[in-house]
Amino acid sequence: MADAKDLMARYCDGDASAFRELYALLAPRLYGYLLKMARQRALADDLLQHTFMKVHRARTAYIRGADPVPWIYSIAHRTFLDETRKVKRAIVRVGDADELPELKADLRGETDDRRDDPADPELMQAALAALAALPEQQRQAVVLTKLEGKSVAEAAEIAGTTVGAMKVRAHRGYEVLRKLLGGKAAKGPTDTRTSRAGGTR
């Protein structure tokens, strides 16, 4: 399968099928990221569409041979910030039991009974609730470094902040998670590339 660089270059050269391949390659990761950030399926759907529309409009800014993934993640996060501020939609808060199960199903893209190795529902629920309780910047830091498998440097590049600030945000996020989860979670971003199944590239 072609990588994101090749697909982006072919897409910029006018190959619409390359865009579809790029979408198939990146949309699941971006959708998962946006779901974890926005915590609402409809909002995440909109954000994903807006993100790729912005990528389409900004494609002349792409540099041949460059990795488009951090750039597209940055656009996704910028879109999340802009859209959530613009529409001022109510974000589901911690403990909203009506929303979290749907989010859980969205995050995995399948239901518990379809998995060979079903996750502990209580742990999952606790993790989602704790994640939802984090301030936006800390949530982004934890999602990127722990759940999306990005290095601290990559996460900082995506967030538009420094490596030091990203480490602080992630550390504080883990501290809050540790308290909320009663010490069951959050070892910290010591090895940020090992946690995600399948990797990110």
Next chain:
Amino acid sequence: MSEPLDELAALPPPAPPPIGGALEAELSHLEPAAMRRPLRQLAVLVGASLVYGAGLVFVLTTRQDLRELPIGWLAGVALGWLFGFLVPSYVALMPRPGAVTPRWQLAAIAAVVASVGFVSLGLAVHPAGPSSSSYGVERFGHGHTCLELGLATALVPVVIGAIFLRGALPIGSRWIAAALGAGGGCLGGLVLHLYCHIADGLHVGLIHGGVVVVAALLSAAIVPRTTNVR
């Protein structure tokens, strides 16, 4: 698995929605798009700006005390201004290899160092010859024409940079714009260095150096409207 976050991290990516109608419509008439070529853009920006700056000096004529001043200082400061123009322009346009977005942290450093550096340098070192003039504190306001001339010079590289980076920056656009402005301000400072014979420290530091600060601030305030991804 005991780690709740590991449980979440191990989940397969969710199924995203299909490509939306608006995007499908765009794809139906997709045309090849010229990709950004940062080195070429930098060459165009630098070349056009230097030609413009040289043209201004030619039209305005060089300072009347030019031959009375230490040649080492004249050349050294001119090189400093030129360096101050090139470095921020470089970091504002050139990403690190393999990246799409320029390095906004370096742009921030370049903008701040250029702004502080040239104000301080002008306040500290400002030799004068018999034909030099001085405004001092009393007539400090008379220096506004130099500020305007410097900003007019800065306009060209800032506009060119903004055009090259339009719709390209999801992050760090203010600092990158500030670096563009600081670079343009340094080109303005270079023109003033060769044109203006007012040699008191307040004028050279706060007006000539101030061009860098004001250009950086104005650019940071205005240019992101163009360069942000929309």
